[in-house]
Amino acid sequence: DRNPDEGGIGVIGLGRFGCQLAESLAALGREVLAIDRDARKVQRWSTKLDQVAQADSTDEDALRQLDVGDLRRVVVAIGASVQASVLTVLALVELGVPQIWARATSAQHAKILSSVGAHRVIFPEAETGERLAHLIVSRMLDFA
Numbered sequence: 001d002r003n004p005d006e007g008g009i010g011v012i013g014l015g016r017f018g019c020q021l022a023e024s025l026a027a028l029g030r031e032v033l034a035i036d037r038d039a040r041k042v043q044r045w046s047t048k049l050d051q052v053a054q055a056d057s058t059d060e061d062a063l064r065q066l067d068v069g070d071l072r073r074v075v076v077a078i079g080a081s082v083q084a085s086v087l088t089v090l091a092l093v094e095l096g097v098p099q100i101w102a103r104a105t106s107a108q109h110a111k112i113l114s115s116v117g118a119h120r121v122i123f124p125e126a127e128t129g130e131r132l133a134h135l136i137v138s139r140m141l142d143f144a
């Protein structure tokens with residue numbers, strides 16, 4: 001079996017979270033395929049990332065044409081539209097992507113993502129807030 005740390009990573013949805021994720025993965029030397037349906041965002045990011053494609057990620061055939069099924073891991077970074085994120089996860093399951101990570105914005109959203117087949121559900125805002133709280137408290141101890 002291939003090393004799970006190798007292979008391309010897909011990032012779907014280039015909002016603030018998705019952009020930062022794609023940029024950080026590229027800085028770590030990983031091959032990233034970024035996808036957004038918004039042509040202006042694709043245009044803007046095409047100079048910073050090696051592979052950026054315009055597609056509606058709820059469209060399984062569009063993802064197939066981009067060889068998304070060959071990626072080891074895909075992160076669905078769409079936040080605002082529950083429908084778009086759920087349908088995207090469904091398309092990725094159909095394509096047989098082995099590791100599907102998806103961003104949730106509520107507990108119900110997370111349950112749907114898991115039941116559709118997401119392997120890991122992430123809450124970027126909640127996780128960042130929690131980490132920041134620990135950081136602030138530890139810094140306060142530093143200066144106590």
Ligand code: ATP
Nearest residue numbers: 013014015016017036037038056057078079080084
């Ligand atoms: P952030 O908090 O990360 O800025 P957001 O919640 O403000 O995200 P969203 O509306 O979730 O923004 O959109 C994130 C990105 O996902 C946008 O760039 C949007 O164009 C893209 N997106 C939304 N739906 C689809 C889709 N069906 N296919 C491809 N990209 C999509």
